Amino acid sequence: MHSWVDGQPADSVPLKDRGLAYGDGVFETMAVKAGQPLLLDRHLQRLQEGCRRLSLAVDHGLARSEVLVYAAALGDGVLKLILTRGDSQRGYGANPDAAVRRILQGSPPAAYPEAHGTDGIRLFPCATRLAEQPLLAGLKHLNRLEQVIARAEWRDAEYAEGLMLDMSGRVIEGVFSNLFLVRNGLLLTADLTRCGVAGVMRAEILAQAHTLGVPVAVADIDPEQLRQADEVFMCNSVYGIWPVRECAGMSWSVGPLTRKLRGIVRAHLDI
Amino acid sequence: MHSWVDGQPADSVPLKDRGLAYGDGVFETMAVKAGQPLLLDRHLQRLQEGCRRLSLAVDHGLARSEVLVYAAALGDGVLKLILTRGDSQRGYGANPDAAVRRILQGSPPAAYPEAHGTDGIRLFPCATRLAEQPLLAGLKHLNRLEQVIARAEWRDAEYAEGLMLDMSGRVIEGVFSNLFLVRNGLLLTADLTRCGVAGVMRAEILAQAHTLGVPVAVADIDPEQLRQADEVFMCNSVYGIWPVRECAGMSWSVGPLTRKLRGIVRAHLDI
Numbered sequence: 001m002h003s004w005v006d007g008q009p010a011d012s013v014p015l016k017d018r019g020l021a022y023g024d025g026v027f028e029t030m031a032v033k034a035g036q037p038l039l040l041d042r043h044l045q046r047l048q049e050g051c052r053r054l055s056l057a058v059d060h061g062l063a064r065s066e067v068l069v070y071a072a073a074l075g076d077g078v079l080k081l082i083l084t085r086g087d088s089q090r091g092y093g094a095n096p097d098a099a100v101r102r103i104l105q106g107s108p109p110a111a112y113p114e115a116h117g118t119d120g121i122r123l124f125p126c127a128t129r130l131a132e133q134p135l136l137a138g139l140k141h142l143n144r145l146e147q148v149i150a151r152a153e154w155r156d157a158e159y160a161e162g163l164m165l166d167m168s169g170r171v172i173e174g175v176f177s178n179l180f181l182v183r184n185g186l187l188l189t190a191d192l193t194r195c196g197v198a199g200v201m202r203a204e205i206l207a208q209a210h211t212l213g214v215p216v217a218v219a220d221i222d223p224e225q226l227r228q229a230d231e232v233f234m235c236n237s238v239y240g241i242w243p244v245r246e247c248a249g250m251s252w253s254v255g256p257l258t259r260k261l262r263g264i265v266r267a268h269l270d271i
Numbered sequence: 272m273h274s275w276v277d278g279q280p281a282d283s284v285p286l287k288d289r290g291l292a293y294g295d296g297v298f299e300t301m302a303v304k305a306g307q308p309l310l311l312d313r314h315l316q317r318l319q320e321g322c323r324r325l326s327l328a329v330d331h332g333l334a335r336s337e338v339l340v341y342a343a344a345l346g347d348g349v350l351k352l353i354l355t356r357g358d359s360q361r362g363y364g365a366n367p368d369a370a371v372r373r374i375l376q377g378s379p380p381a382a383y384p385e386a387h388g389t390d391g392i393r394l395f396p397c398a399t400r401l402a403e404q405p406l407l408a409g410l411k412h413l414n415r416l417e418q419v420i421a422r423a424e425w426r427d428a429e430y431a432e433g434l435m436l437d438m439s440g441r442v443i444e445g446v447f448s449n450l451f452l453v454r455n456g457l458l459l460t461a462d463l464t465r466c467g468v469a470g471v472m473r474a475e476i477l478a479q480a481h482t483l484g485v486p487v488a489v490a491d492i493d494p495e496q497l498r499q500a501d502e503v504f505m506c507n508s509v510y511g512i513w514p515v516r517e518c519a520g521m522s523w524s525v526g527p528l529t530r531k532l533r534g535i536v537r538a539h540l541d542i
Contacts, residue, residue, distance in 0.1 A: 003286050012283035013291060015274050015376060020284060020353070022415035023294030054416070055423060078361070082291070085419075090349070090378055092415065092422035092446055105286060107361055131404035132438060135420055143414035144293035144363065145325070148356075149406055151363035152326060167403060175363055 001074050001106035006099075007066055017101060019084030022092065023142035025101075026050035027082040028200075031110075031238045031269070035072040037079055038269045039237050040064075042200040050139040051083065051100075058083055058100050066102060074106040078238060082142070110238050112160070117262060120243035120254050121160035121234070126150040126175065130166045130195040138198035150175045161234055163247050166195050171221040177236045178202035179221075179244075181229035182257045187216045188225070201235040201265070208264050214257065231255030233262075240265045272345050272377035277370075278337055288372060290355030293363065294413035296372075297321035298353040299471075302381075302509045302540070306343040308350055309540045310508050311335075313471040321410040322354065322371075329354055329371050337375060345377040349509060353413070381509050383431070388533060391514035391525050392431035392505070397421040397446065401437045401466040409469035421446045432505055434518055437466050442492040448507045449473035450492075450515075452500035453528045458487045459496070472506040472536070479535050485528065502526030504533075511536045 002009045018024035028047050030037040037043070044064055051058045063081070071079055082105075086098035128150035136143065150162055161174040172190045173179050178199040180189045187209050192198050209216045226232065232244040232252045241262040243254040273280045289295035299318050301308040308314070315335055322329045334352070342350055353376075357369035399421035407414065421433055432445040443461045444450050449470040451460045458480050463469050480487045497503065503515040503523045512533040514525040 005286070010286070012285050014283050015276070015281070015374060017291065018419075020288065020291045020355075021298075021413070022419050023413055024416060024419050027292075054420070084291075090381075092418045094419070094423065103286060110361075128406060129404075131402035131407075133400075133402035133417070135399060136402075136416060141416055142292070142294055143416045145295060145407060145412055145414045146404070147363045148289075148293050148295050148365070149325070152365065 001077070003106070004066070004070060004102075004104040006102050013084075013101065013103065014087060016087040017084050018086065018088045018094070019082060019101070019142055021088050023144070024054075024094075025082060025084035025142045026054065026056070027080060027140055027142060029238060030067075030071070030079045030081070032071045032074050032077050032079050032106075033270050035075055037067055037071040039200050039204060040067065042203050043237070046140060046198065046200060047081070047083070050141060053135070053139060054141065056083060056085060056100050063102060066104060070104045070106065077109050078107045080105040080107070084142070112239050116160050116242045117240065118254075120245035122158055123174070123234070123244055123247035124154040124159035124162040125248040126153050126162040126164050128153060128164065130164055130172055132167055132194040134194055137195050138192045140197050147175050160242065165223070169223065171223055171226050172196045174234050177234040177242070180205065180233050180235065181221070181226060182231035182255060183225065183229050185215065187214050187257065188221060189218055190221050191218050199236055201237040201240065204265065205235055205241075205261055208261060212260070226250065231258045233258045240269065272348070274377070275337070275341060275373075275375040277373050284355075284372065284374065285358060287358040288355050289357065289359045289365070290353065290372070290413055292359050294415070295325075295365075296353060296355035296413045297325065297327070298351060298411055298413060300509060301338075301342070301350045301352070303342045303345050303348050303350050303377075304541050306346055308338055308342040310471050310475060311338065313474050314508070317411060317469065317471060318352070318354070321412060324406070324410060325412065327354060327356060327371050334373060337373060341375045341377065348380050349378045351376040351378070355413070383510050387431050387513045388511065389525075391516035393429055394445070394505070394515055394518035395425040395430035395433040396519040397424050397433040397435050399424060399435065401435055401443055403438055403465040405465055408466050409463045411468050418446050431513065436494070440494065442494060442497050443467045445505050448505035448513070451476065451504050451506065452492070452497060453502035453526060454496065454500050456486065458485050458528065459492060460489055461492050462489050470507055472508040472511065475508075475536070476506055476512070476532055479532060483531070497521065502529045504529045511540065
């Protein structure tokens with residue numbers, strides 16, 4: 001489907017755009033089914049939080065209505081929304097008169113092997129560490145070189161995702177996913193106040209676990225906790241949940257809570 | 272002057288460009304005088320190092336010749352060269368067949384008050400800290416949200432630049448400059464192996480100091496060393512050298528080594 005820029009069909013942005021110059025913006029990637037963007041409210045909530053923290057003045061009502069119209073036309077696929085700080089003057093100082101630019105791109109449904117969800121995946125242990133920057137932590141901003149470098153560490157399709165630690169050696173997330181582990185019935189995911197992306201599916205899973213009465217913790221995770229986990233799984237809003245079978249000599253089986261949460265997510269979202 | 276993309280006049284890039292999507296690229300900003308890009312070899316050397324570390328396959332001979340032709344047409348001004356990893360497929364994995372995109376932009380000469388160079392400047396003490404990421408440290412890459420956030424901390428034109436520390440409290444650089452201090456005849460600038468941009472003018476000043484026989488150190492700097500400095504100055508390849516007069520209650524006078532280096536830089540570069 002043709003992309004839009006500020007509500008109009010377009011396939012390019014001006015060279016002056018601060019998204020290109022500095023990665024000065026945020027984005028969301030949403031699964032779309034039968035014309036509906038899934039988990040829309042959560043996506044827009046994170047987007048709004050990103051805009052607030054980066055002082056991007058966005059008409060969120062307009063962004064929402066554009067996403068809905070675009071998704072309806074897309075039908076089934078993946079929708080990417082990028083907001084940038086618009087055109088730059090020279091230098092890092094923003095032009096207070098520049099309007100935030102809204103970019104919508106559509107692509108076909110993601111084609112991942114079904115076995116990723118049923119049998120689980122192998123994680124590549126990335127050497128690339130995430131830098132600790134509380135001002136940007138949690139946001140899905142356009143400064144993604146760490147993910148680019150980490151993703152380039154492996155080519156073997158045996159690895160469906162990579163595992164990323166932070167500079168202090170804490171277990172944080174995947175390259176394009178969040179991570180959960182289960183230990184003695186407790187569901188645990190990494191604290192993302194220093195680095196990482198606070199995923200929309202992560203938020204949904206935390207909410208679903210709460211509804212199920214499953215005890216949940218958001219805390220620092222060290223590699224030893226990962227080793228001792230009963231279950232490990234990755235998640236994002238496009239593929240849902242993938243159990244993790246193996247990483248760096250550690251192995252886990254596909255466990256009951258992972259299966260249950262995956263079933264709920266699939267039923268709710270038709271992923 | 273009209274911008275170029277891949278050697279052709281253009282004012283936009285495709286939405287698929289990975290510079291926009293991820294900040295996946297590097298850039299250089301060069302002063303141009305009478306059609307000549309100043310410090311060209313140092314700029315291209317840093318660019319090449321950035322491309323090597325980010326695995327960007329660039330024809331550096333072609334980039335160089337384009338810069339020379341563009342600068343000759345620009346005459347006097349500022350030339351910005353951006354290299355991105357070209358068009359993206361979906362996700363962080365790079366398309367091995369995508370060609371690196373070359374973008375050239377020209378703007379009029381920078382218009383800074385002459386007094387910045389003669390009388391010195393005030394530095395705004397930025398609260399924004401630089402994250403420590405050795406994989407990106409030193410490079411002039413397109414992930415510049417920290418600089419965007421730091422530059423937004425002040426609007427008062429009394430402050431010509433800002434001072435940035437890293438997460439551990441070390442003194443690193445300005446928002447768009449490097450920092451030097453002088454103490455007991457020793458010229459000191461920050462080690463940039465964890466964060467910061469290894470400026471081209473910084474490299475030039477280190478070389479000039481060596482020629483002058485001035486002892487030089489590249490090392491960690493703590494705020495107390497800054498306070499006790501005899502002279503402090505900022506530098507970049509567009510404005511040359513600005514002495515620093517005041518920052519956060521600390522003050523310095525414009526010192527003899529700062530004046531001498533500024534004279535040399537101006538004479539060499541006609542800045």
